[in-house]
Amino acid sequence: MRGLAPLFLGLFAIFAFSWLGLTAIPNAQIGHLDPEVNPQDENDMYPLPPSGMAERGRHVYTSNGCMYCHSEWIRADYISADIERKWGERRSAPRDYIFARPVVLGQMRIGPDLSNVGKRAPSEETSAAQPGASPAGSPAAPPAPAKSTSSPAPAGNPPNKSASPPSPNQSPAPPQNAPASSPSPEGLPYSAAWHHQHLYAPRSVNRDSIMPGFKFLYEKRRISGEPSADALKLSGRDTPPEGYEIVPTYDAKCLVAFLMSLDQSHPLTEVKAGAAPAAPAAASPAPSPAAAAPAPEAKK
Amino acid sequence: MDATELPLKAPERLAAVQASETDIVERALIDASTRIPVLMFYTSAIVWLLLGTLLAWLVSFKAHSPDLLGNVSFLTWGRLRPAHMNIMIYGWASMAAMGTGIWLMARLCRTVLRHPLLIITGAAFWNLGVLVGVGAILVGENTGFQWLEFPPYAGLILFVAYAIIMSWAVLMFRFRRGEQIYITQWYLIGAFLWFPWMYAAAQLMLFVVPVQGVMQSAVAWWYANNLMFLWFGAIALGTAYYMIPKVIGRPVYSYHLATIGFWTYALFSSWTGLQRVVDGPFPAWMITASIAAAILTIIPIVTVGLNHHMTMAGNFQLMRYSPTLRFTVFGAMAYTVFGALGILLSLRSIARFVNFTQVHVAYSHLGLYAFVSMILFGSMYYIVPRLVGREWRYATLIKLHFWAAAYGVGLMTLMLLAGGFAEGSNMEDPTMSFNESTLSILPYLRGRSVAGVLMAAAHFIFAFHFGLMLFGLGRTASVPTFLNPVEAEGSETHL
Numbered sequence: 001m002r003g004l005a006p007l008f009l010g011l012f013a014i015f016a017f018s019w020l021g022l023t024a025i026p027n028a029q030i031g032h033l034d035p036e037v038n039p040q041d042e043n044d045m046y047p048l049p050p051s052g053m054a055e056r057g058r059h060v061y062t063s064n065g066c067m068y069c070h071s072e073w074i075r076a077d078y079i080s081a082d083i084e085r086k087w088g089e090r091r092s093a094p095r096d097y098i099f100a101r102p103v104v105l106g107q108m109r110i111g112p113d114l115s116n117v118g119k120r121a122p123s124e125e126t127s128a129a130q131p132g133a134s135p136a137g138s139p140a141a142p143p144a145p146a147k148s149t150s151s152p153a154p155a156g157n158p159p160n161k162s163a164s165p166p167s168p169n170q171s172p173a174p175p176q177n178a179p180a181s182s183p184s185p186e187g188l189p190y191s192a193a194w195h196h197q198h199l200y201a202p203r204s205v206n207r208d209s210i211m212p213g214f215k216f217l218y219e220k221r222r223i224s225g226e227p228s229a230d231a232l233k234l235s236g237r238d239t240p241p242e243g244y245e246i247v248p249t250y251d252a253k254c255l256v257a258f259l260m261s262l263d264q265s266h267p268l269t270e271v272k273a274g275a276a277p278a279a280p281a282a283a284s285p286a287p288s289p290a291a292a293a294p295a296p297e298a299k300k
Numbered sequence: 301m302d303a304t305e306l307p308l309k310a311p312e313r314l315a316a317v318q319a320s321e322t323d324i325v326e327r328a329l330i331d332a333s334t335r336i337p338v339l340m341f342y343t344s345a346i347v348w349l350l351l352g353t354l355l356a357w358l359v360s361f362k363a364h365s366p367d368l369l370g371n372v373s374f375l376t377w378g379r380l381r382p383a384h385m386n387i388m389i390y391g392w393a394s395m396a397a398m399g400t401g402i403w404l405m406a407r408l409c410r411t412v413l414r415h416p417l418l419i420i421t422g423a424a425f426w427n428l429g430v431l432v433g434v435g436a437i438l439v440g441e442n443t444g445f446q447w448l449e450f451p452p453y454a455g456l457i458l459f460v461a462y463a464i465i466m467s468w469a470v471l472m473f474r475f476r477r478g479e480q481i482y483i484t485q486w487y488l489i490g491a492f493l494w495f496p497w498m499y500a501a502a503q504l505m506l507f508v509v510p511v512q513g514v515m516q517s518a519v520a521w522w523y524a525n526n527l528m529f530l531w532f533g534a535i536a537l538g539t540a541y542y543m544i545p546k547v548i549g550r551p552v553y554s555y556h557l558a559t560i561g562f563w564t565y566a567l568f569s570s571w572t573g574l575q576r577v578v579d580g581p582f583p584a585w586m587i588t589a590s591i592a593a594a595i596l597t598i599i600p601i602v603t604v605g606l607n608h609h610m611t612m613a614g615n616f617q618l619m620r621y622s623p624t625l626r627f628t629v630f631g632a633m634a635y636t637v638f639g640a641l642g643i644l645l646s647l648r649s650i651a652r653f654v655n656f657t658q659v660h661v662a663y664s665h666l667g668l669y670a671f672v673s674m675i676l677f678g679s680m681y682y683i684v685p686r687l688v689g690r691e692w693r694y695a696t697l698i699k700l701h702f703w704a705a706a707y708g709v710g711l712m713t714l715m716l717l718a719g720g721f722a723e724g725s726n727m728e729d730p731t732m733s734f735n736e737s738t739l740s741i742l743p744y745l746r747g748r749s750v751a752g753v754l755m756a757a758a759h760f761i762f763a764f765h766f767g768l769m770l771f772g773l774g775r776t777a778s779v780p781t782f783l784n785p786v787e788a789e790g791s792e793t794h795l
Contacts (some may be wrong), residue, residue: 004473007481010563011490015497015530022522023505025514026586030514036651061442065378071656079652097513102444102506105517107576108658109531110363110741111725112734202366208735210742212366216373260439264640279531 024158030094036268046266049099050258060251061103066213069110074264087113088264093271094263111211117190194202194234195256196248201238217252220244317338326410333412334403335687337419341399343770346763348391349771353756355384360752364745371439374438382449383437389447389527391430393672397535398465398677399400401488403687404542405469408485409476419468425461429454433687445506446522447527450772452507459503462496483558487538490566494530499525513685514581518574523568530566536631536675537604543628543678548618553610557603564732565600568593575646578655594646601639608632618620623698623780627678630706634670641666653728658741661719662713670709677705677762684766690774692765699783701762707713715751718745719744 039042039075061067074088081090092115097103197204202211202220218232223245230253231245240246248256308511362368364379369375389739413419433450436442441451447532450458502523505511513517545552552558571593574586612629617627641663644650654660686690692698707715717740726737768774 004481007489008493011493011566014566014570015494017567018522018526019498021571022573022586023501023511023519023733026583027511027515028516029583032510033513061443063379063440064373065381066444067444068378068381073581075652079579079648081728082438083729085734092578094514094581094583095470096581100513101516103509103514103516105514105580106446107656107660110738133701142397171382171746206735208739210364211364212362212370212377212737213377216376218704245766250564272462 009154013193020167032106033098035098035262047096047099048260052174052259053254053257056251057261058100058102058104058255060217060255061258062102067106069084069106069211070112070114071109071167072113072262073105074113074115082113085112086199092264092266092268093268095268095270111209114259114262115264116262117263118262123227148260190260192256192260195259196230196232197234197250198251199255200246201234202231204234204236204238214252217255218246218248220246302345319531321430321498329406329410330410331403331407331417331686333414334406337413337423338399338403338683339687339770340423341395341402342645342684342766344423345395345399346766348387348395348430349759350763352387352392353379353759354383355387357749357752359384359458360473360745360749364742364749366591373440378521379440379442382442382446383434386437387430387445388668389425390433391534392771393668393676395426396676396680397491397532397672398426400539400676401492401535401682402465402468403473403683404484404539404679407486408482408542409472410478411475412470414471414475419465420465422461425464428591429457429461431633432457443506443561445516445523447524448502448506448520452503453497455503455627455755459496459499462499466492466496479794482542483552483555483562484538484542486562487534487541490562491508491531491534491538494526495533499527499528517577517580518582521576522573523581526570528664529569529572530670532672533569533635534566536672539675539679540608540628540632540635542683543624543675544608544632547622547625547628547682548612548615550611550615553607553613559608561603561607562601564596565604568596568600569743572597572642572646575651575653575659578646578648579580579649591648594643597639598643601636605632619785623692623695623702623781623783624678624682626702627674627681630702631671633674633680634666634674638663638666638671653724654720654722656727657720657722657724658744662716662720665709665716666713669705670713674709675706677701680766684769685774686774688769688770689775690769691777691779693768693774694765695781695783697761697765698781701758701765704754704761708751708758710751712748712751713735715744715747719747773791779794 035045035047052282072092074082076091077083083090096115194205196218197212198206198211200211201213201215203213220240221244223243227245228247231247234240235248338482351731358369359377359381362370362380366377370377373379402419403414425472429450436454437449442449443451448455466668468586469489504517506516507521509557510516534769541552572590574582574590575594578587578591580587608629616629620630645654645659645663681692722744726732726740727734
């Protein structure tokens with residue numbers, strides 16, 4: 001080849017083609033989605049913006065590299081066992097992620113998928129009622145105020161990373177927009193307390209787990225007076241010495257709030273539900289571009 | 301003798317590359333002008349390589365012994381892993397590739413490197429950027445996007461450093477002699493232009509004016525894929541196109557094939573990237589387009605592979621002697637395997653099993669190590685003696701380096717592929733508990749740690765040998781270091 005100009009043009013054209021095709025055009029197609037509003041009930045919107053704690057928890061999640069082992073997307077039932085494994089009720093759609101930043105889809109499942117890990121958490125009341133499983137900040141704090149309001153819990157609570165004494169309004173935001181349908185009662189009890197224990201000492205919960213413990217997100221401190229309400233209930237070799245307790249830091253609480261906010265169980269019109277029949281939804285697209293739906297049929 | 305000093309016409313064996321006196325002087329001058337900058341890139345790259353190897357070791361051991369050093373925040377697995385990946389990508393492979401690219405460019409443009417201080421400054425800034433970025437990951441500022449984990453401020457330093465380094469290319473091209481642009485230069489110019497474009501595009505779309513929702517993932521995967529193919533892959537293939545003909549003293553088999561290979565490589569591989577999210581939350585056409593592109597990469601894989609093979613045909617015995625050739629041909633063959641595996645893994649029927657498993661780790665090591673890094677090692681064995689004016693001291697060390705690296709990466713790839721398939725098929729069987737898939741991978745992860753020991757040995761041997769060269773402790777000899785004693789063959793001068 002002679003001269004630089006044709007070479008340069010060719011190189012640029014190839015780059016531009018790839019950029020347009022895989023980022024610019026898809027961005028025009030699915031880059032400007034709005035939450036879906038239920039035509040029958042205007043208060044039933046999905047998805048909703050995350051609470052402040054969940055948002056901060058997302059950064060704890062990425063900064064500790066959770067996404068290198070856990071994915072956050074469910075594939076359709078005809079191509080995978082994701083739904084049979086009860087990781088979700090339907091496949092994930094672009095609209096599920098419109099408030100997520102950064103989006104951490106992940107491409108490894110050294111641990112299970114987390115798309116719906118918040119869904120199975122029983123509501124705060126039930127887990128508080130369970131003996132021995134008192135979640136962080138269970139005293140008082142009815143979940144109602146935090147729920148689905150956009151002014152989240154930490155608003156009145158400056159992010160004091162270390163040793164913030166448990167205050168009532170610091171309860172991790174309960175799973176938002178948890179559908180009235182079913183927080184599957186027979187499912188695993190993924191309460192905040194469960195998450196904390198699992199994060200602190202994974203093998204105390206699942207003997208075969210190869211997840212690293214995140215002890216640095218927890219604080220060992222001397223019990224002065226009453227033991228903290230959010231101290232971890234540990235047994236075996238993880239038990240702190242007499243007179244000490246293990247309490248989650250603010251980051252740990254945010255991480256758990258984030259995990260508990262992960263929930264894609266709300267139906268979307270563009271996705272055919274995997275288990276529950278939602279036949280009419282398949283054809284009628286949402287207000288925004290129809291192609292937003294990765295139409296399952298189109299994929300063989 | 302044509303402008304690129306590479307024989308492009310059919311050879312009368314070896315006669316074509318007999319250099320005249322002026323050519324020898326000219327090359328010596330060019331080599332002298334690139335000495336400091338290229339050695340700086342190489343030295344930094346090797347320091348990063350050692351650091352990355354240590355981290356890789358930790359990452360590998362912690363994967364099956366999760367409690368090892370687990371209580372310190374910056375030593376947790378989820379921070380060490382991205383630190384390892386980014387050190388290898390931006391510290392080792394990018395710096396080594398830029399060093400080789402600069403040297404090749406100067407040689408092929410037949411011009412001395414002007415303003416070496418510029419490049420030295422650029423290299424220093426690049427090192428700073430990597431250092432800041434890795435530090436940020438370790439203290440917990442991972443952005444969450446694979447291969448873009450560095451926070452934007454570190455990315456900015458890298459970008460500025462790169463702009464400084466880039467300016468040499470403009471200068472070099474202005475002063476180039478001869479009209480012909482050799483195939484290696486296409487790959488190099490391509491890589492050196494594509495990288496800043498894709499890096500800027502990704503940074504803009506992720507951090508400056510962030511796109512919404514899953515588009516962030518699409519942009520990140522598009523970037524990671526192009527970084528592999530249009531940056532590392534392009535430089536490695538370009539290097540192979542230079543080193544193989546150079547060492548065996550024969551022109552590239554077919555220049556037409558090389559042209560076809562280049563354009564189809566750029567066109568098709570730049571569209572792959574979303575096949576790894578088969579059935580993900582994206583419009584189906586994006587994934588299908590990526591799979592189609594992945595299948596079409598069979599064209600560049602076959603043309604490039606065939607071209608290298610036909611160039612080598614009849615000269616494979618030279619791999620017994622020349623370190624450069626041995627590493628380069630290994631890398632070129634690994635490209636074929638890597639490409640073929642890439643096609644297989646993109647098919648939906650296979651992807652459903654291997655998505656989310658260690659197969660991805662095997663695939664990226666096959667690409668970044670067996671293909672790219674081995675070719676870069678080969679180019680270093682060729683270039684460093686020309687820069688320091690000494691020959692490699694111990695043939696044994698080179699052989700050890702090669703075999704440890706080759707067996708290491710081979711074992712690692714096999715372990716992770718086999719383990720990944722076992723893991724994936726257990727995961728796709730809903731009657732098995734999820735723990736089964738975790739447990740089934742563990743023996744393979746231990747196997748990988750063994751492979752890691754081999755690779756670490758290879759790197760430390762190489763670093764030691766390179767250090768000897770750097771401190772002027774190489775051999776003073778007029779003949780290069782051969783891996784085995786050469787029985788008179790007549791081609792020694794080019795090894």
